[in-house]
Amino acid sequence: MPELDMLVRGGTVVTPTGVKNADIGIADGRIVALESALQATSHEVIEAKGLHVLPGLIDAHVHFNEPGRAEWEGFETGTKAFAAGGGTLFFDMPLNAHPPTVDVESFDLKLEAAKSKALVDFSFWGGLVPGNLDRLEELADRGVVGFKAFMSNSGIEDFQSVDDHTLREGMKRAKKLGKLVAVHAESDAMTEELSRKYVSAGKTSIRDYLDSRPIEAELEAIQRALGLAGETGCALHIVHVSCGAGVLLIASAKKLGLDVTCETCPHYLTLTEEDVIRLGAVAKCAPPLRPLAAQDSLWEYVKAGHVTTIGSDHSPAPPTMKLNSDFFKVWGGISGVQHTWPLLITEGHVKRRVALELLSRFVSVNVAERFKLPQAKKGMMVGSDADLALVDLQQEFTIGGTDLLYRHQQSPYVGRTVKGQVVQTVLRGQSVFKDGKIVSKPVGQFVKV
Numbered sequence: 021m022p023e024l025d026m027l028v029r030g031g032t033v034v035t036p037t038g039v040k041n042a043d044i045g046i047a048d049g050r051i052v053a054l055e056s057a058l059q060a061t062s063h064e065v066i067e068a069k070g071l072h073v074l075p076g077l078i079d080a081h082v083h084f085n086e087p088g089r090a091e092w093e094g095f096e097t098g099t100k101a102f103a104a105g106g107g108t109l110f111f112d113m114p115l116n117a118h119p120p121t122v123d124v125e126s127f128d129l130k131l132e133a134a135k136s137k138a139l140v141d142f143s144f145w146g147g148l149v150p151g152n153l154d155r156l157e158e159l160a161d162r163g164v165v166g167f168k169a170f171m172s173n174s175g176i177e178d179f180q181s182v183d184d185h186t187l188r189e190g191m192k193r194a195k196k197l198g199k200l201v202a203v204h205a206e207s208d209a210m211t212e213e214l215s216r217k218y219v220s221a222g223k224t225s226i227r228d229y230l231d232s233r234p235i236e237a238e239l240e241a242i243q244r245a246l247g248l249a250g251e252t253g254c255a256l257h258i259v260h261v262s263c264g265a266g267v268l269l270i271a272s273a274k275k276l277g278l279d280v281t282c283e284t285c286p287h288y289l290t291l292t293e294e295d296v297i298r299l300g301a302v303a304k305c306a307p308p309l310r311p312l313a314a315q316d317s318l319w320e321y322v323k324a325g326h327v328t329t330i331g332s333d334h335s336p337a338p339p340t341m342k343l344n345s346d347f348f349k350v351w352g353g354i355s356g357v358q359h360t361w362p363l364l365i366t367e368g369h370v371k372r373r374v375a376l377e378l379l380s381r382f383v384s385v386n387v388a389e390r391f392k393l394p395q396a397k398k399g400m401m402v403g404s405d406a407d408l409a410l411v412d413l414q415q416e417f418t419i420g421g422t423d424l425l426y427r428h429q430q431s432p433y434v435g436r437t438v439k440g441q442v443v444q445t446v447l448r449g450q451s452v453f454k455d456g457k458i459v460s461k462p463v464g465q466f467v468k469v
């Protein structure tokens with residue numbers, strides 16, 4: 021074997037097909053050997069004894085808000101935080117950037133911004149909004165991962181929600197273009213009517229907000245999206261499903277032959293409505309956090325493999341937008357992109373005994389397969405990009421405000437004690453994060469789908 025660039029020795033390696041003790045040989049950014057007692061010389065050797073070597077996270081759902089709203093986060097701080105959490109590839113959502121990513125002009129602006137600032141690899145979602153049906157083809161040519169639509173108010177003026185006609189037509193076109201459509205599924209009719217009812221009666225507490233976005237509003241929208249997917253034959257991905265009942269609808273439709281999958285997020289798996297009532301604005305999101313019973317059933321569906329991907333839905337905003345005595349007016353979005361691994365390890369693996377191998381699929385190989393990423397991103401195996409997260413599963417730590425690498429040090433996970441410290445993140449064979457520090461310049465590359 022020729023000299024390696026990097027040898028990761030003695031770690032517990034979590035591959036898509038099993039967990040094993042093995043060495044990983046890396047050359048030219050790729051995994052070239054994965055076997056025990058690898059005999060080779062290497063430029064750099066990482067002693068990984070006692071550590072788990074997990075796949076680098078592929079997070080299919082982040083809002084880094086650049087260009088246009090970089091003061092909310094931006095690629096620089098967003099990707100530093102993500103890399104510190106073991107992240108190596110993210111898909112940026114089309115909204116909260118300004119202009120939103122709904123045509124080639126806005127796509128190219130985002131690509132320019134990310135190229136010089138992203139520490140890790142990236143792909144982009146295109147938006148599906150009223151009025152941009154004729155721009156979907158050019159976005160597909162640029163290589164977006166799919167088209168994202170909102171079925172309820174997005175909270176942002178420049179990204180309008182779709183009516184059923186636009187969603188249906190968008191699906192027809194996406195199918196022709198070989199792309200999937202992803203939806204934020206909450207019924208606009210139900211949430212708007214309930215919100216109006218509460219707000220006009222002066223009822224604007226956290227509890228009122230939760231009651232204005234009930235599980236039924238999510239289920240109604242999921243069902244409608246499934247109907248349209250059945251009618252058009254378009255591949256559908258429901259993002260941030262918050263409860264087991266939502267996953268059940270999707271699993272049933274899949275059984276009937278629909279090409280449909282769903283995502284859930286660490287916050288629905290680790291926080292409940294009690295937490296948002298206690299913590300307030302940092303834990304506001306849509307769909308909102310749910311009661312414990314909904315979370316328990318969500319975990320059951322995750323364990324059974326009915327959820328396909330887990331994405332952070334990192335959606336930060338300046339602290340001032342989190343300050344309002346009217347909870348309906350507070351910015352909805354949770355900052356969490358830095359802690360997906362410790363949260364899943366602690367709540368999923370340690371507490372609920374979910375196999376690491378299964379958890380790792382939700383944040384790497386399943387994402388790569390569902391979004392038809394290039395072969396090199398399809399998991400920890402010989403021939404793949406060497407995208408790795410070295411994690412100390414035993415190391416317990418308390419998430420602290422000042423450890424957060426976000427532009428704004430706010431997160432509902434602050435104060436939470438977790439296991440699974442990420443000690444090193446490797447992107448295409450190069451360390452980007454090591455022993456608590458960012459150790460690389462922005463070297464992220466666009467991954468075209």
Ligand SMILES: NC(=O)NC(NC(N)=O)C(=O)[O-]
Pocket residue numbers: 083115116174175176204260304305306307333335352353354
């Ligand atoms: N405009 C947003 O970033 N919205 C996001 N906000 C959440 N989930 O609270 C989302 O994904 O819907």
Ligand SMILES: [Zn+2]
Pocket residue numbers: 204259260306307
């Ligand atoms: Zn959403």
Ligand SMILES: [Zn+2]
Pocket residue numbers: 081082083113333334335
């Ligand atoms: Zn989102």
